[in-house]
Amino acid sequence: MSVGAVVVLVDHRDPRWRGSAAPLLALAHELGGRQGWSVDAVWVGPGHDEEVATWVASTGPVVQHVVQVDGADPQLPASLGCALRAVADDAAARLVLVPSTFEGREVAGQLAALTGSGVVVGASSVVVEDGLVVAGKAVLAGSWRTRCAVTSPLAVVALDVHAAAAASPATPPGTGEAEVRRHRVQAPAAASAVQVLVRAARPVTERPSLAEAEVVVVGGRGTGGDFSGVEDLADALGGAVGATRVATDEGWAPHALQVGQTGVTISPRLYVGAGVSGAVHHRGGMAASATVVAVNTDPDAPIFEVADVAVVADVRTLLPALAAEVRSRRHRSG
Template sequence: MSEVLVLVDHLAGTVKKPTYELLTIARRLGEPSAVFIGSAEAGQAVADAVKPYGAEKVYVIDDSEIRDHLVAPKAEALEQLAADRDLAAILLPSSAENKEVAGRLAIKIGSGLITDAVDVEADGTTTQSVFAGGHTVTAQVTTGTPVITVKPNSAAPEESAGAGTVTPFAVTISDAAKAARIEDTQPRAATGRPELTEAAIVVSGGRGTGGDFGPVEKLADALGAAVGASRAAVDSGWMPHTVQVGQTGKTVSPQLYVAGGISGAIQHRAGMQTSKTVVAVNKDEEAPIFDLVDFGVVGDLHTVLPALTAEIHKRRQ
């Protein structure tokens, strides 16, 4: 059985949910192997985390010499790991950084590239939402080893015990790849909420909030959800750009997306159209958002969302 490499998505060695999703998808294609680029000391802990999801091997690439550099070293590391192996595919969690890594890697190994897939079938056929969510496309790489980035929440993680054998892999990174260095980073303040692009539930607010995101945030906290915002809300200064959902913001694909006071312009729809279930609350019954929802409520979000939050708390008592 051909091997499938899955790049581990982690924060300081703590494995994140998209990795488990990709390992689940990888089992459709071949034998999953995780690739951890991080601290060598964390390798065994990562292996313990991923082997319940089918990882047969865990390649550990020590990043001590490259962690302060941009994406080029990661692409070179994956290129060297992929060399002379019988691979069915290389899967990466879809993020701005990983899409650049995937693009560089595909060029280096002479393979086709597919980004932002929302499904991958056993034969390697992928499903994508393209052109601002206006079309659904199925595609398949026909040259080389498929390099595919997959959006978070595209599959439910399913456990399947793997060996999780830790295999250190030494790489040699060129000086050219290390030419750009990160001089400083500023960690974002913790909110206690899940990461927007990885959250299973997202509650977003738009112009209809009037700048009061209290009802949106309280509902999100009741659901254990992330908070998002439309471009109109961000442009008005009500919320930071880091939570903007849309074509010029972040793309999300949660199991549940709740839109409060969002009209549903194409710019916003492009960032959330692949959500599994969409619920909208808007006073305007003609709002475009109602064209794509599973459940719609015509009403004032400042009344509807608090009532929903109260009902959730009531049922949890």
């Protein structure tokens, strides 16, 4: 048994893994290499041997072990927490990394409760200092940045995917050397008290997922309910569409697109707020954005306080012009 391990939850939807896997594993490899810890990637769910084997080959030297766990439902956080606990115990894990999504944060809480471990969700960085896992995160709607040292033997961290990508080195080319291990767990009654009766796939879209997109265009009250300009600019930039709570409450956009403290937390390289006032609960969900562009007719809108570029204009006029200019420049350069 190794002296320690970093365990990484591979977020997947049968049978494809999501984009969060690579940056989390690369960062785990970087952290583990400095401490002499191995890296165990955990794939929870049924078979798909061919897909798992393909994924193992792509990880190269980053992962020592891929642990495929049967007997747990990858759609239920309580069941995932039990699966991760079993793997963490077996590997003598010092750190468990999960993506900081809705599901990931709930899984982190479940695992921490099961193991009595310290947990940090919504983290923007992870380092190991003097043997302790230290996670950085923004709090109070992004107005403060904190560093949280976990003093328990096991640290559970839900990490923002873009932060992991920025902090980790490029993933080495695959060599297929990772060892595949199988693990079966029997979830306790409390973890299986909820049963999934029906699963319905979300409509397929070519846009990236809101939580993982590098560019997000968010529409607010200033759109007047017309999201065509928001969607057009997002498509021109290859980004995702988001919305404020007002826009979703009014039915202008699905609630799944809500950005904020009670919605999706994002940290794209580029955030464009179209007609967004910048209420504190919204800023709490986008404060980690690298570059913030805000468009509003009100020069005193709170969003301008955190904007890198502030434009006083009507979004219904400006957004179509921006989208056309983006496409024109891409056409000339391509």
